[in-house]
Amino acid sequence: MIVLNEISKRYGRVRANDSIGLTLEPGRIYALVGENGAGKSTLMRILAGHTVPDSGTITVHGQSHSRLTPALAASLGVGMLYQDPLDFPALQVWENFRLGGTSRTRAQVVDKLGELSNHLGVCFLPDEPIASMTVGERQLLELLRLLDLGATTLILDEPTTGITPEQKRNLFGLLTRLAREENHTVVLVTHKLSEALEMADAIFVMRQGRLTARLSTPCGEDELVRLMFGEAVERAGEIPAVASPGNRRLGLEAATFAGPKYHLGPLNLSAAPGEMIGLAGLDGSGQELFLRGLCGLDRLAEGSLLLDGRTFASNDFKTLHKAGVHFVPADRMSQALFPDLSIREHILLAFPGQAGRLEDFRREQCEERFNLRAHPDTPAKSLSGGNQQRLLLSLIPENAPLLLMEHPTRGLDAGSARQVWEHLRERCRTGATLFFFSPDLDEVMEHSHRVLVFYDRMLVADVPRAQATVETLGALMAGKNPEAWNAA
Amino acid sequence: MHEFALVLAGILLAGAPLVLATLGETITEKAGVINLSLDGTMLLSAMAAFALASATGSPWTGALGGMAVGAAVAAVLGLTNIYFGQSQLAVGFILTLLCRDLAYFLGHAYSRQPGPTFGYWGIPGLSDTPVLDALLGRQSPVVSMSLAAIVLCWWWMYKTSGGMRLRAVGESPRAAFGRGIRVRLSRLMACLAGGALVGLAGAAYSLAVKPGWGRPQGCEGAGWIALAIVIFGGWHPVRAAIGAYFFATLQVSGIYLQDLFPSVPAQVFQVAPFPMMIVTLLAVNLGRMSFVQDMMRRYPILKRFSGSWPITSPAALGQDFDPKKGL
DSSP states (O other): OEEEEEEEEEETTEEEEEEEEEEEOTTOEEEEEOOTTSSHHHHHHHHTTSSOOSEEEEEETTEEESOOOHHHHHHTTEEEEOSSOOSOTTSBHHHHHHTTSOOOOHHHHHHHHHHHHHHHTOOOOTTSBGGGSOHHHHHHHHHHHHHHTTOOEEEEESTTTTSOHHHHHHHHHHHHHHHHHHOOEEEEEESOHHHHHHHOSEEEEEETTEEEEEEESSOOHHHHHHHHHSSOOOOOOOOOOOSOTTSOSEEEEEEEEEOSSOEEEEEEEEEOTTOEEEEEOOTTSSHHHHHHHHHTSSEEEEEEEEETTEEESSOOHHHHHHTTEEEEOSOHHHHTSOTTSBHHHHHHHHOGGGGGGHHHHHIIIIIIHHOOOSOTTOBGGGSOHHHHHHHHHHTSOTTOSEEEEESTTTTOOHHHHHHHHHHHHHHHHTTOEEEEEOSOHHHHHHHOSEEEEEETTEEEEEEEGGGOOHHHHHHHHTTOOHHHHHHO | OHHHHHHHHHHHHHHHHHHHHHHHHHHHHHTTOOOTTHHHHHHHHHHHHHHHHHHHSOHHHHHHHHHHHHHHHHHHHHIIIIITOOOHHHHHHHHHHHHHHHHHHHTGGGTTOOOOOOOOEEOTTOTTSHHHIIIIIEEOHHHHHHHHHHHHHHHHHHHSHHHHHHHHHHHOHHHHHHTTOOHHHHHHHHHHHHHHHHHHHHHHIIIIISOSOOSSOSOTTHHHHHHHHHHHTTTOHHHHHHHHHHHHHHHHHHHHHHHHOTTSOHHHHHHTHHHHHHHHHHHHTGGGSHHHHHHHHHOGGGGGGOOOOOOOOOTTTTOOOOGGGOO
16 A cells, blocks of 8 residues: 655646645556646656655555655555656667566576566567567556566556557556456556546546545546536537638649658648648657658658649758748757747747837737737746747748648647647638647547558558548557558 | 788787777767766876886786776766766866876876886797787787777677666666666766776877877877767777777878878878778768668669668767756
8 A cells, every 4th residue: 555645846836746645555546637737747756756755755565755766666566657668769678678677687588578478468579679669569568577576556657648549458458457356556647538437446636736636436527527627628619621622732742751760652642721631650650750751851852742833842941931831849849949049039030020020029929819928038948838839839920821730739738738729720721731640549530631640651541530530540550451441 | 911910910009099998988978978088088097007107117007007097087077977967078178188288297207218018928829820920929918908808898788787787877867767777876887997998098008009108198189089989880899999990900001001102291191090080981871861862762772782880879878867856
């Protein structure tokens, strides 16, 4: 049994955890739900020894600790699985399994790994560097490693992001078995209510650093939503229809994009003004290169690109940018913003022509259109995730014909996410074409007129909205019978 | 044939200190720490080794002293960077300059003085095979040490659990910390071990390859070259050693080419190895250039000729890590 008592942690002025107390019992599955930034991950990192709390105690098996280290937590049987697996991509499978574990030779590791993975019906190649594996496989390897270390309390932080529906089913099956048959404690940290309701015996709800409720399942989803967000969040309505599906905004003709590691193509594709096109695929399946190629960050090696009737034989970034192609990467801070420059400076850089009436223009762009109410001298690095995304969107000119977004709602709370989507829909209603990628399949399905599925560095399917279900997309993402789909 | 073996023997000797320094820096960087002080460290340890050897009459004591000096300089870098959070690049640069001046200042009394050297190790029984005899039969002990160091370094880095931890810490200190590995201690140890090897390289210069002490000693600049060879070798000890020998080959061949082309100024041959290294780096990485990649995509048969000489740095190279801050 694990008891967290009065745990507090502040980051600057933000109270990430505000005297939180909770109890975890063996043999049960818990869900810790809350919005992005509610403090879930901080709390769990404190339990796993990765973060030192400001105050409070952690009692494990009757013994109190004011702080844990990862080594101590591991010896107490606490293991945590991070959203981005905390492993060594350049090292081999067996080395990743061995590091930090019991002293074993390579042969012993291979035996042990074989035994454990056989149990689950999976297979690992011991000498493969794990950089070439999917997130789902890496997660499973981490889980096996934790179990081998003797972990009896397993914490999983957003474990279903970036894995296929089938991998998710297997993972949940394994977790249920561990809890029911082997009396393990499982804590699922998630912002997806459906997962919490499906899996958990009890649900903890966190909001703005506080533990606001502890519910036993079954309970109503509406009640959960209210506890999580304070008020019911309106669902976004139907997506706007494409006004003129016959027009051609973007065309790819036998286009091959060449990235630093692989190439993608030849691609033949067209998109109409107003179309919202979602991209689905596991990490490294090719959707990253697709977006980077469309905006000119990666090379167009062969074929051509058509935009509004103009043919481009090469995809020079600057030329495309001038023609109105705008890319917003998932990693906003390191790839899209200048951390030390202020909002005003960002606006000035994006719209040099508006230098004369900068202040008025900034107010129109940021405050009136986006409700970005931060002081204009605030440096980008001090903005919240939501405000960063608002700033980035306000830097895109109003009439930009082609928007490319990589995980547009990454790290945003529900309110900001909704605002971003409303804005993107509005842009599409007025004629922009949107390509976006999200690791969250529900988000892809909700906001796309059609979905492009990538698998193994290929564009395997173009699925219209009506057919885009979790099952179809999940199967295609896992490389199951794309031929049958394309024939149908 | 005999002539050729003698040239090779010259390359082995000229390359020995470079190999040692390169291996040392490879170990340090593999753990994620960049020790820029190589050039100064080598000079200071060359001086210390020569002074100690002169004082005690034993080159071996001198070499040990050189290693100690190398480790001590690395310890300054390691402690200020790893435990006190100062910039490793800034401290490394300052140490380079400091150590160089310190070496010239402290070593003044030993300048142009005769002193002990390593001499030669004869390997008996090789006289029947003249080529091997010329290559290894009468070589300086630093050659054997450098060859042994390559094998040991590779074996330790890739075949022992300590080496695995070293690589893990350089790849992702966060993940290593998460698994209970003592990140800062591992990094400090890597710094010390690497520094000791660099110190041995300095001793190899003043006691064997360019015996004696003076201003200039003759090893100036070797540290910077070693830093470049670490990158050339893709942070792999064996490939780094190949790079070091390649550079030594360029240097040694300059001597012979000078005889062949007497009309070309001697300076050309002294400077030529440096641009040659750049050209070689370009050639080795030709496969990364876009037009070559396009060719390979169009004619897949070309892929057969694209050998791999991967140059990927440790993922956390140069990144500081403070476990108190957590993740």
